[in-house]
Amino acid sequence: MSFVRNGLPAVVTLLIVLAFGMFGARLATVAGYLAVPSAVGLPYGLPGLRVVPLGETGWLLTLTESLAALVMVGVVGWLTARRRGGAVRAFFSGWGAFVLGAVVAGVLRAVVISQIVEAGPGAYAGFLLGAVTAGLLWGGVLGWTAGFAASVSAGAGTTVVRA
Incomplete structure (x- = not known):
């Protein structure tokens, strides 16, 4: 069992x-409707692995984004390694792992954003609900890539004998 074969869904998630x-x-910017969740304080997509802050965002948000991205990669790698x-x-296992990773990363981002804006209990619950919803949507839309990588890596060790 090689690391590349077992870790292919995590590598695909890392690339995403x-x-x-x-x-x-x-x-x-190009697809303006994707910025609508940001207007209410929710993340607009999956967490991005960045080295420097984006625009006027501070280091706390940059580190949170990077940590959430690494947590997402870790969840996908951990859940697909033992399939x-x-x-x-394996395809549906990889897809589900990607969705769960997106939800966990979204919740982490929502908690930090809620603390930054000093949200009350209702807003905090709204941030969490929005993060779970966004994670489910983005995970559902892009999770097939990790699922495909998992199915390819699951099929890589099989031998087909034709008569």
């Missing part, structure tokens, strides 16, 4: 969060 870190602001079964089961 790197892309969100580099091109996430451009994506929200059993065929390629179809």
Whole structure:
């Protein structure tokens, strides 16, 4: 069992969060409707792995984004490393791991944002509910990539014998 074969869904997830870190602001600019959740204080997409703050955001938000991105990659890697079964089961396992990783990362981001804006209990619950919803949506839309990587890595160790 090689690390690359077992870690392929995590590598794909890492590439996605790197892309969100580099091109996430451009994506929200080009597709303006993606910025609507940001208008109410929610993250506009998946967490982005960044080195420097974006625009006027501070270091706390940058570190939170990067930590959330790494947590997402870790969740996907951890949940897909011990999968059993065929390629179809691995596909849905990878997709589910990506969705769960997106939800966990969104909740982490929502907690930090709630603390920064000193949200009350109602707003705090709204931030959490919005983060879970956004994580489910983004995970559902992009989770197939990790699922595909999981199914490819599950099928890589099988041998097909044809008569």
